[in-house]
Amino acid sequence: MLITIPQVLDPAQVQAIRARLDAASWQDGRQTAGAQSQSVKRNQQLPVDGPDARALGEEILRALTQHPLFLSAALPLRILPPMFNRYETGETFGVHVDNAIRVSPLTQERLRADLSMTLFLSEPDEYDGGELVIEDHYGTQAVKLNAGDMVLYPSTSLHEVRPVTRGARVSSFFWLQSMIRSNEQRAMLFDMDQTIQALADRLNATDAEVVRLTGIYHNMIRMWSEV
Template sequence: MPYVYPIPNLLPQELVAEINNRMKSEPDAWVDGSQTAGKEKGRKKNLELAADSDLRVQISDAITTVLRDYQRRESLLFTFLAAPSKIGKFLVSKTAKGGTYGDHMDNNIMNRGTSEELRSDLSMTIFLSDPESYQGGELVIDSDMTFAPSFKMPAGGAVLYATNSIHRVNPVTAGERVAAITWIESEIADPFMRQMNADLLQCLNAVSQNAEQNPQLSTFLTLKLEKVRGNLQKRMR
């Protein structure tokens, strides 16, 4: 299976509550989401915050600020997994009863020809609604596979996945599903190398967290893993 990583609690609950309150206070900020679907227009039935709205920009900036807060364990994990060089502006969607986004694959290049152009190596969906507040609406990744995994994360949780995966949002049968979506250009273009880098960083992090139990072993493993990662980085250039 291609690159798929759930990240629970990527956003702090205070920010999730603030975002939801802001959206409730501006009910007229939503537009037809099919406007940004391109050739997939017929498969997309939802609403989005207008791209040029102040609310959308403020929400996007607030989320990006959290992602760059490396004092937070969750933000550091995102950085380990994505190795981001560019993070696109977040799109915010709302899918009500009957809404869906059928099987599709995101564009390989986002915002082509603009100052915000990026190669979309990774896609990320951040769930903003309490999963108990709506039915359906699962994010299904590799949806062309017989046993495709589906995700319905708690509010603030995210799923990071390879942009070249075919995926969909299952129909919402009750309530409203709100999510923020972005695309990421990684410092590591090769997906195989990116996977190895993420695995190594997670191992290094696990070793450092348990260093007190066996300092000598921890030092040995850290040096070895850093050696492997250093050699890997040389191959990525």
């Protein structure tokens, strides 16, 4: 299930974050690449334990955990601190799959990577190329979103960042462990939750059938969740 989460950050937030990132010192992204990714990763990355990454990551998480579409789609249990990367002309990240287990650089806590996230911090007209290409059950999808928008997709997916041919592509990327391990079960719960919300808007939240469906939704979470 690949889902676009619009307007995680508003334009003022994006502008403030970009000002700090554009003034930051970047390092070779291969320093945090796994064994398979080392040979295909060519980008720049903000030091994960530096003050810029920590402060900006906290701001992103505050905004994200207040976004109802994100909460409905991800059902997050644990979220790794956001990281930041930059692709300039000629830089790319070839086809790879994310590591199944990630370790928080701040707490050393281990986390199962169920969902991967990319939050775009450059407008599409700031750079050419740089599309995030994700393979899923419906084929290959190329993603290039407005600054402040985010894409959420299963960490099991093969994906790549195409070479940037002009400008700079700046983004935040991170992972989460969901309360619902199965992608299929998460997709079913997301569809049900969105349907319940639509019915509640059309009828009202206290309608007997809406209440009944809400109860079924929460009982399914009780049955499938890992907390």
